[in-house]
Amino acid sequence: MKYIRTPKPKRAKSHIPFRLNLLFFFVFLLLAALVGQLAYLQILNGGKFAAEVNRTDQTTVTGAVPRGLIYDSQGRVLVENKANNAITFTKSVNTTSQSMYDTANRLVRYITVDHDNLQKRDYADYVLADSKAAKAVVKELPKSQQSETDATKLYKYEVAYVQKHLPDFSTKQKEAIALYKIMNGATQLTTVYLKNSGVTTQESAAVGENLTAMSGVNLGTDWERAYPNGDSMTAIIGTVSSTKSGLPSDGLQSYLAQGYARNDRVGISYLEKGYESILKGAKSRTQVELGNNNNIVKQVQTFKGQQGSNLNLTIDSAYQNKVQSIVKSVFNQALSNGAAAHSDGAFAVAMNPQTGAILALAGESHNVKTGKVTEDALGAINRSFAMGSAVKPAMVLGALQDGVITVNNNTQSDDPIYLPSTPVKKSVYPVGTFSSMNATTALEVSSNIYMMRLAMKEGNAKYVPKTSMVMDNNIFTKMRRYFSEFGLGQTTGVDLPGEVKGQTGSTTLNGSLAVGSALDLSYGNYDTYTLMQMAQYVSTVANNGYRMKPYIVKSISQTLPDGSNGATISTTSPQVQLKVPNTQAQIDLVKQGMWEVVHGTNGWTTATMLNTLNPGVAGKTGTAQTFTRSDPTNTNSELLETTTLSFVGFAPAKNPQIAIAVVVPNLSNEDVNYNELIAKQMFADYYSMNDVKKDSSYSAHQTSING
Incomplete structure (x- = not known):
């Protein structure tokens, strides 16, 4: 019997598309990766990341410290810090x-x-x-x-x-x-002053009782500059900005790059500015830890700060006050006499010629428009004037270097110079007073003719009276080079900001060499110089040819914990900028001429007012014919002819301890020798304050500096 197999039923076809299955597969992979990552974070690295969450950030907060003090040469405190109660505010990160x-x-x-x-x-x-x-x-x-x-x-x-x-x-x-x-x-994390002056006891108490209700507010102390011996030297010392004004805008980025905060106080003028890096000190440093919510969790002071170092000056404030007083008194006299209505003021400098140390720096500035007179000691470095005959010793020494005269052969004709279409170029005394003279007499009577003839020889002049003169084209360069050896026409390097060079006149006129101006330059009536340059120059003559760099800070020292002046950190060493190439005999010749300026017996001797000083002094007066505007702020205002009086000198003449320079510019008349009045009192005060002994053999008409 034949069996027939029943066929297997066909499996039902899935209704889920392949693409959806693929998507499920990728979702499964991503889920597995997420589970793996969670296991990595929580099981393997859970402790590490928990610590990261609780991590604190560290930052360093700095705090201001008091500035260094300033003392005079006798140890008197000129500038100190006065502590004040203050209300402060510290801004947190999350404020x-x-x-x-x-x-x-x-x-x-x-x-x-x-x-x-x-x-x-x-x-x-x-x-x-x-x-x-x-x-x-x-x-x-x-x-x-x-x-x-x-x-x-x-x-x-x-x-x-x-x-x-x-x-x-x-x-x-x-x-x-x-x-x-x-x-x-x-x-953030900086402390600022909400009120730092005039905080009363009642205000401090009220704020202190409510600090917890005012986040960031606290009680503190602040300081401000104080002047226990008066403010007469602030024109030299300068000023400091306030916390309100903070850093000056003209140097903001530079200060910020150096680590200053915007509300820090800095020196904004003169010594306070020039020695800012010394005076400012080192800020305190506090390590601040911030939690993950930016709250401060810990503060530790790592450095309590260091008060700024101190400046010890070369100036005796008592002598400085004397000099400032005489400058002020004499200028007021000139104003009362009607001679100074258009004058810029009066200025004086005293220097130790052996070292360059500044002994006094004084000035009175006159606003001719408003009539207001103010102290302006720094006019000695930031203003320049035509100084007149006070530069003649430098002219003679330059001519001696050039070889156009010698120590033993220096007599010249004193005939005036006649150029076409130009007023006769002569000295102040009448034409024909002298037929000829030597170098020392030329200094004594202040002969312009003598100096012009030196310039003519240096420039190989071809001169016939009343015809055009021809000179070498380098005559200006040559004379200015000799002058510059003594510091005239260039900055001296004094340790104060704001020094200027002065101005040099043009060397040409209508395309040709300005011959007449070259002659004017020879006797100080063309280029302009600062008074500091004049003091450096006469010091160079006084010390036998060494051009010393002027300085006003003698040393820098530490501040002790009790606030007193501590150990010396550094000392300023005298610095020779140049030794002028004159022989001692040549310098002695010029010194003799400067002695005769004070002690000569000729009727035209210019500074006999000073011959009563004992020991004797040597010097040179200057009178420059200058011009100024009736209103200096208006270039179209009337041009007035004025006179500038100056003086340079040193004493005692045989062994100089002090060299001085004085200028009283743009006077309307020269009936009174205001320059000599100031100079004489400066020498006299120095003698009395420094116990300079009198010379028992001294005579007002002693013929020789070595006599």
Whole structure:
């Protein structure tokens, strides 16, 4: 029997597409990977990542320290730091505008602050710091501005709206705005002063009782510069910026690059500025740890800071006050006499010619438009004048170097110089007073003719009276080179900022060599020099040819913990900038001429007013014919002819301890020798204050400096 097999039923075909199965497969793989990653994070590295979550960041916060002190040469404190109670604010990382707004409004209940100089933007920032007010402002903006997603642009729209709709603010609200402005301007983790002067005991107590309610506010101390021996030397010492003004804008980036904060105080003029790196000290450093929520969790001071080093000056403040007093007194006399209406003022410098140490630096500046007179000691380095005949000793020494005269052969004709279309070029005494003279007499009577004839010889002049003179084209270069050896016409290098070179006149006129101007240069009536240059120059003559670099800081020292002056860190060593190539015999010849300027018996001797000083002094007066505007601020105002009086000298002449330079520029007449009045008193005061002994054999008409 044949069996027939029943066929197997066909399996039903799956209704799930292959692509869906493939998708499920990938989902399975991703799920497996996720489970594996979770296992990696939680099981293998759970502890590591938990520690990362609880990790703290460290940052270093710096704090200001008091500046170094400044002492005079006798150890008197000229500048110190006066401690003041202060209210401070430290801005945390997570400080919000709202919290600063609330703190400012609470703090004004306990203190009063200055609210001058607030700007519209300051008012707007304060209003918008209140979150409720900010939301209300946004609702008032146009729909197109409300939808702005850029927060910075939206805030500008809010500020603009508030500035147009500023409400009236009470005095207390304005004070709160001033406080908020300071807080808002602080960088994170920096401390700023909310009030650092005039904090009363009541204010300190009230703030102290409420510190916990004002985040970031604290009690502290601040300092300000004080002048226990008077402020007569501030014109030399300079000033320091306030925490309100902070870093000066002209050097902002440089200061920031050096680690300064924007509200740090820095020296902004003269010694305070020139020695900023010495006076500023080293800031305190505190290591601050921040938790993961940016709260401060730990603070450790790693360095308490170091007060700035001290400056010890070469100036005796008592002598400085004497010099400033005589300059002021004599200039006031000139004003009373009607001679100084158009004068710039009066200035004086005293220097130790052996070392270059500045002994005094004084000046009175006169605003000819307003008539106001102010102290301006630094006029000696940042103003320049035509000094007149005071430069003649340098002219003679240059001619001796050039070989156009010698120590034993230096007599010249004293006939005036006649050039075409030019007034006769002569000396102050009448034509024909002298037929000829030697170098020492030329200095004694201040012969312009003698100096012009030296220039003519140096320039190989071809001269026939009343015809055009021809000179070598390098005559200006030659004379200026000789002058520069003594420091005239170039910066001296004195350790004060702001020194100028002076001005040099043109060497040509209408395309040709300015021959007449070259002659004027020879007797000091063309180029201009600073008084510091004049003091350096006469010191070079006094010490027999060594051009010393002037300096005002004698040494730098540490501050001891008790605030007293400590050990010396560095001392300024006298620096010779150049030894002029004159022989001793040549220098002695010029010194003899400067002695006769004071002690000569000729009727035209120029500085006999000083021959009563014992020991005797040597010097040279100067009178320059100058011009000034009736209104210096208006270049179209009337041009007035004036006279500038100057003096350079040294004493005691045989063994110089002091060299001085004086200038009283742009006087309307020269009836009184104001330059000599100042110089004589400067020498006399130096003698009495430094116990300079009299010379028992001294005579007012002693013929020789060595007699």
